[in-house]
Amino acid sequence: MRVHLDAIKDTGLHLAYEFNPARDEGLADVEQSGEAVFLGPVAVSLDLDRVADTVEVHGHLSAHLRLTCARCLAEFEQDAVADFFCVFTPQPEERRQPTPGDLELSADDVGLLFFEGQVLETDEAVREEVLALVPYRALCRPDCRGLCSRCGANLNTDLCTCPAAPGDPRFTVLSTFKKR
Ligand SMILES: [Zn+2]
Numbered sequence: 001m002r003v004h005l006d007a008i009k010d011t012g013l014h015l016a017y018e019f020n021p022a023r024d025e026g027l028a029d030v031e032q033s034g035e036a037v038f039l040g041p042v043a044v045s046l047d048l049d050r051v052a053d054t055v056e057v058h059g060h061l062s063a064h065l066r067l068t069c070a071r072c073l074a075e076f077e078q079d080a081v082a083d084f085f086c087v088f089t090p091q092p093e094e095r096r097q098p099t100p101g102d103l104e105l106s107a108d109d110v111g112l113l114f115f116e117g118q119v120l121e122t123d124e125a126v127r128e129e130v131l132a133l134v135p136y137r138a139l140c141r142p143d144c145r146g147l148c149s150r151c152g153a154n155l156n157t158d159l160c161t162c163p164a165a166p167g168d169p170r171f172t173v174l175s176t177f178k179k180r
């Protein structure tokens, strides 16, 4: 979303809108990889404040995701929320054509974003935070027992009669117990 500086009054500016990952080129990869599917748009809420010549942004996101459990491969749905903070600062003259990787990287590190002229574009910041909503290793529940490596049974729901094998959590507990 493009925001003109004049729209941010002394009391700040509150924006609430929907960000649709399915229609965003930067997020198409996540959807196609099957890691996560955004069920519906992401609700975005932003509070913008002018501080000196910069704009501080407090953001809140909430989304509903369909994920695949990394252990048992079951699909499940989960709400994801995130709060974030970033600062937009005017594009310095000398950085109009930044050298690749150089100055951009250091700005990225501290959550600094640039804007040119009187207009800032919030999509880039929002897109990164939306990406961060997708867990690196999604679990259907914290204590998911996964699949049996021998018979493939879902150990959360199915009975498995395989003997405990090396590497099996039950076996590991037993072997550490014996060492004591
Ligand atoms: Zn699971």
Ligand SMILES: [Zn+2]
Residues within 6 Å of the ligand: 148, 149, 150, 151, 152, 153, 160, 161, 162
């Ligand atoms: Zn089994």
